[in-house]
Ligand SMILES: Cc1ncc(C[n+]2csc(CCOP(=O)(O)OP(=O)(O)O)c2C)c(N)n1
């Protein structure tokens with residue numbers, strides 16, 4: 001079952017590769033930030049490995065035993081319980097809540113874009129590397145312009161991905177077009193990677209007649225059947241159990257594809273996260289859960305979100321493979337997702353990826369994050385740990401990218417976006433009837449009644465309704 005992978009993969013199971021485990025600095029070192037309160041984790045040696053918990057005899061199982069370090073009864077007696085044999089012990093010992101050291105974070109590039117010595121990763125071609133970098137820049141530019149456009153009152157709402165460009169683009173790059181994406185809302189880079197055009201993004205944010213969702217959703221709630229990208233729904237974490245269902249259907253159809261779903265650290269506190277993880281484990285569903293642990297769920301910091309060592313350890317409790325990866329290192333994200341996809345499809349099992357990153361922007365245009373977090377903390381992540389400039393240094397060092405190309409790309413994306421905005425702003429809004437159609441073949445009486453009342457109200461108070469919606 002899993003043994004092929006244990007033998008092959010050095011990404012997950014090599015203990016010597018991280019001779020110096022890499023922890024995100026502000027978590028532990030920078031005492032001035034609210035990110036930083038060091039957790040007092042109880043005693044015990046930390047395993048550098050974390051793994052799944054099936055009952056085949058594998059190296060990973062041996063490691064698990066070491067990790068628990070229970071003295072087994074010398075009688076060697078065990079209880080033959082459904083699910084596997086359990087040895088007896090006369091020691092009354094509670095399992096500690098967390099290992100004393102945090103699960104290390106897999107990275108390939110250091111903060112200066114230099115390959116870390118002895119790092120093992122999945123190589124990317126020049127073409128792939130350049131597209132990854134270009135799409136990260138495109139996403140960044142899109143965020144800057146859309147944010148401004150919202151501030152000018154031309155769209156009602158926006159959410160940026162600033163600081164999370166690598167998780168967005170590098171995870172998408174490691175997948176195949178047939179893989180089904182069930183996003184949260186901070187992953188439009190996946191859709192961008194798959195070829196959703198800038199004009200399509202803009203049409204959606206303006207909610208005009210060209211928007212695939214016909215203006216029924218708030219801005220940024222993209223969706224595209226053609227791109228295997230489920231339409232975003234605001235309620236947090238609903239996509240997670242849905243992704244398991246999608247993955248299970250892929251497995252039943254014998255497809256060589258997986259479902260990939262995203263959530264934030266906040267999302268892991270929803271019941272749906274836990275239902276989804278357990279459901280995936282017991283159904284052996286080929287699904288990859290990518291959690292963008294970006295430090296904040298609106299104003300809730302991670303230390304108020306959970307007491308565990310982040311998110312990756314939760315997978316283990318459900319019997320799911322997992323890895324913690326530096327979410328600001330595009331090469332590490334790419335390698336981890338690429339490998340996770342192989343496990344998911346070949347082994348028909350779920351994988352959890354915790355990407356440590358940081359939400360550099362406000363939660364949304366309805367938020368001012370300086371009210372609850374230090375500006376120094378934001379600046380640190382924006383400047384010192386910027387995923388776009390880190391990856392840029394790597395592509396430049398490879399001789400794949402120049403200043404001239406940088407200038408041309410940025411100015412071309414900007415021009416395309418400004419043009420797309422002009423077009424979208426002039427386009428008609430969808431007609432009023434679009435609020436009610438497309439769900440039922442024949443409108444049920446309650447919706448008919450709602451439409452009638454709405455039309456009556458618009459007639460009576462025309463100034464309170466937008467004038468550009470065709471009635
Ligand atoms: C079920 C539910 N509860 C609350 C909200 C309000 N809400 C919207 S985004 C958000 C924070 C989510 O944070 P996280 O999952 O960490 O994602 P991030 O915004 O950091 O990317 C909350 C509480 C919601 N949309 N749905």
Ligand SMILES: [K+]
Pocket residue numbers: 184232233234235236237238239
């Ligand atoms: K959702």
